[in-house]
Amino acid sequence: MPLLAPARAFLDWTVNTDPDAWDPVDAAIIGLPLSEHYAGEPRPNDQAAAPEAIRAQSDQLCLPTDHWDFDIGSTMAQILPHGGRDAGNFMGADTDFGDDFDESIRVLKRHVQQSRFAAVLGGDHGVTIPVVEALEVVARPIHLVQIDAHIDWRDEVGGARRGYSSPIRRASELPWISGITQIGIRGTGSARAQEIQAARDYGAMIFGADDIHEHGLNAVLAHLAGRGPFYLTVDADGLDPSVMPAVMAPAPGGLRFEHVQRILRHLAREGGLRGMDVVEVAPSVDLPNAITSITAGRMIVNAIGAAVPDTST
Ligand SMILES: [Mn+2]
Numbered sequence: 001m002p003l004l005a006p007a008r009a010f011l012d013w014t015v016n017t018d019p020d021a022w023d024p025v026d027a028a029i030i031g032l033p034l035s036e037h038y039a040g041e042p043r044p045n046d047q048a049a050a051p052e053a054i055r056a057q058s059d060q061l062c063l064p065t066d067h068w069d070f071d072i073g074s075t076m077a078q079i080l081p082h083g084g085r086d087a088g089n090f091m092g093a094d095t096d097f098g099d100d101f102d103e104s105i106r107v108l109k110r111h112v113q114q115s116r117f118a119a120v121l122g123g124d125h126g127v128t129i130p131v132v133e134a135l136e137v138v139a140r141p142i143h144l145v146q147i148d149a150h151i152d153w154r155d156e157v158g159g160a161r162r163g164y165s166s167p168i169r170r171a172s173e174l175p176w177i178s179g180i181t182q183i184g185i186r187g188t189g190s191a192r193a194q195e196i197q198a199a200r201d202y203g204a205m206i207f208g209a210d211d212i213h214e215h216g217l218n219a220v221l222a223h224l225a226g227r228g229p230f231y232l233t234v235d236a237d238g239l240d241p242s243v244m245p246a247v248m249a250p251a252p253g254g255l256r257f258e259h260v261q262r263i264l265r266h267l268a269r270e271g272g273l274r275g276m277d278v279v280e281v282a283p284s285v286d287l288p289n290a291i292t293s294i295t296a297g298r299m300i301v302n303a304i305g306a307a308v309p310d311t312s313t
Contacts, residue, residue: 002090002103006031009086010055010121010297011063011076017088019110026080026308028115029300031055031089032104032277034097035126036162046248046282051089051121053283053293060290061297071261071298072305079308087111101130101162108134112275117307119300122279124248125152125164128233131277132171135231138274141178143227144171145267147260148235149251150189151182151206153199157190164280165190167233172202179227180204183220183263184212184238187251209253217259221266228271234260234299236280236292244295246286260299265306273307276300 003017010029016022031051037043062069065076065083072079090107092100112118112134120131125148135142146152146168153172154165162170171177180202186209199206207220224230237247240254267273278296286292 002092002100002107003088004091005088006055006086007052008055008058011058011061011065011083013084013086015086015088019087019107022085022087022110022114024114025085026115027084027117027119027304028087028111029084029119029121030087030108030111031121032123032127032130033089034092035124035129035164036097036160038160038163039158045124046284047122047124047280049283050123050281050293050296053286053290054121054278054281054297057290057294057297060294062301069305071302074305074309076301076305079305085115104130105133109137113137117273117304118275119303120275120277122277125167125235125279126162127279128167128277129162129170132167132174132177132231135274136174136176138176138229140229141176142229142231142274143179143181143224144168144177145224145230145232145263146180146182146235147184147232147238147255147263148182149184149186149209149237149249149254150235151185151191151195151199153195154190168204169198172204181220181224182206184209184255186210186253189249209255212255212259213253217262220263224266225270228267229274230267230271231274232264232267232276232303234276234278236278236296239295244281244292246282246292247280248282257295261302264299264303268306273303276303
């Protein structure tokens, strides 16, 4: 089996690494440490350690689950009386993910099909590519919401088409993705003028971080109203480095945690939040107190708190 059990399950959920034995649950999580990598970059990269680093902070997230959680206005025990499923980590080969790409989609389709809220722990942003492929199994077209400093619209980088600079471009090619909204964009990244043009030609809505700091989130929320069901991909560098410092490309001027919180709740209300990933956490620089891993885990806890009681899909 390509799935390996985690050292500690997320929130101490039930571990089940056999996709064919997955029953329907309200919430499930899977680690996807690897994606296609670029020539000259280390493999596995630092972000590959993030699924285990985030799970290791479970005590800091919302335990014990019968205590009142003010972020979700309930208790996790009430929302998930039997907990959720931790599917472990999809490892594949650490030399060439290309051989494992189709198998990762098969596993992720089961993951999405068998959970009302499907969470994914990256990995770099390339892991979102098999995830959006797997969203084919959702009955209705999905609106993709990305929180990121960068638009990730490259068709290829050095010939690699499934790397961390391309997830939104790949998503735009899928007929079951009904639209794309990109939030927190700023600074410079992999995009050149032609990638901005490609995003505009597609009809992607881009909300820059600077605009949000000046005018607030109302325009973002108004744009997203009624467009669900949604899938949310969060690149940790979309948040301000003072909030999630342990990333490979820190970009000052990013979103605050409270912005993400408001967006999560809005997506759950406006057609349902079907799942989310958090990618690009770099554990080796998550010092001194693992705040980036804790924040990543907390975003997933809060998304479950918003989405599971309300999800309409
Ligand atoms: Mn990204």
